[in-house]
Amino acid sequence: MFARAMQSSRHPILAQIVPIRRCNLACAYCNEYDEASDPVPTETMLRRIDRLADLGTTIITLSGGEPTLHPELDLLIRRIREKGALATLITNGILLTEDRIRRFNRAGLDYIQISVDNIVGDESSKKSLKALERRLVWLAALAEFDVTINSVVGEGIRKPEDALLVARRARSLGFTSTIGIIHDHLGQSRRLEDSHREVVEQVLSLSGSLFSFAHFDQFQEHIIRGIPNDWHCRAGGRFLYICEEGLVHYCSQQRGRPGIPLEDYTAHDLETEGKREKICAPLCTISCVHQTAMLDSFREGPRETLAGILERRERREPGFQPPFTVRLLSWLFLDVRLRGVFGKLALKFLGLPTRP
Numbered sequence: 001m002f003a004r005a006m007q008s009s010r011h012p013i014l015a016q017i018v019p020i021r022r023c024n025l026a027c028a029y030c031n032e033y034d035e036a037s038d039p040v041p042t043e044t045m046l047r048r049i050d051r052l053a054d055l056g057t058t059i060i061t062l063s064g065g066e067p068t069l070h071p072e073l074d075l076l077i078r079r080i081r082e083k084g085a086l087a088t089l090i091t092n093g094i095l096l097t098e099d100r101i102r103r104f105n106r107a108g109l110d111y112i113q114i115s116v117d118n119i120v121g122d123e124s125s126k127k128s129l130k131a132l133e134r135r136l137v138w139l140a141a142l143a144e145f146d147v148t149i150n151s152v153v154g155e156g157i158r159k160p161e162d163a164l165l166v167a168r169r170a171r172s173l174g175f176t177s178t179i180g181i182i183h184d185h186l187g188q189s190r191r192l193e194d195s196h197r198e199v200v201e202q203v204l205s206l207s208g209s210l211f212s213f214a215h216f217d218q219f220q221e222h223i224i225r226g227i228p229n230d231w232h233c234r235a236g237g238r239f240l241y242i243c244e245e246g247l248v249h250y251c252s253q254q255r256g257r258p259g260i261p262l263e264d265y266t267a268h269d270l271e272t273e274g275k276r277e278k279i280c281a282p283l284c285t286i287s288c289v290h291q292t293a294m295l296d297s298f299r300e301g302p303r304e305t306l307a308g309i310l311e312r313r314e315r316r317e318p319g320f321q322p323p324f325t326v327r328l329l330s331w332l333f334l335d336v337r338l339r340g341v342f343g344k345l346a347l348k349f350l351g352l353p354t355r356p
Helices: 002-007 042-054 073-082 098-107 129-142 161-172 194-205 217-223 267-275 287-300 302-316 324-333 340-350
Strands: 014-017 059-062 086-091 111-115 146-153 176-181 239-242 247-249 258-261
Touching: 002 287, 014 042, 014 287, 042 059, 042 073, 042 239, 059 073, 073 086, 073 098, 098 129, 111 129, 129 146, 129 161, 146 161, 146 194, 161 176, 161 194, 176 194, 239 287, 258 267, 287 302
Parallel strands: 014 059, 014 239, 059 086, 086 111, 111 146, 146 176
Antiparallel strands: 239 247, 247 258
């Protein structure tokens, strides 16, 4: 993913596609489901996956609704992998079984994100550790793909401290953990209460990964305080959201923009929509779109981006020692005495700009 993102800015890094809008749960904070929709026909889904592959998409994520309600989900995962893209899945995990995990292994699933918001479910979220504990143990024992557990905090969440307990349990099982912030119906952030903000900071501090997307610190620090971010959203170009009707939208919270059928979406649309300014960007909480922006920031300004990431990590964690690969990147991009010829060769190899 990183290499392809560095080599070209003319293809989508990540696309989310909805195989079914229906969900088997009804969480009060969620606006991405209904209770009646039929699955998108398998042949239609396969054509959409093929079209995303034709556009050069690196990662295709099946989301919903609840994607595990689609009767041919394994076939969809297999088709994504056959087309050379990474196959990922966002699910509430309720329908996971040992057999299904093994089927995901055989289909070639690369990554799964499971939402767990509290210890015991309530009206706001039914996605509880109590309901999912056994399934998480199965994943730890059987999954050949990466697993991330994501929790949310914000308005309507009664016990934000549960997110920290969930994150610690995820780490104990060998998974990664992330935390999101509940947004309004347009994906916009609101300032968090102190108790919620403290939980976010504690969960983020658990990560040992320098480049964890949850650790794109500037976004997170501003979002939890309701402060606008100054950035360019590449949705419509580097990130695509395809609804159950096959229309391309900027994201799940900006449906109808641009609203072009995927079958008609072209390289020109990728460029035009990716460059378009989005008025929703300053207070956006959609982490998937932030992820693609972080990669493009590194592509366009590797030295500045890496220096900023290291500086913020060291400020938060005094005495932090970067791993070898990060020290190598620092040597190539940040050490004025050494970068010279070797830095330019590395930039050329990765397809990065070689400007001074």
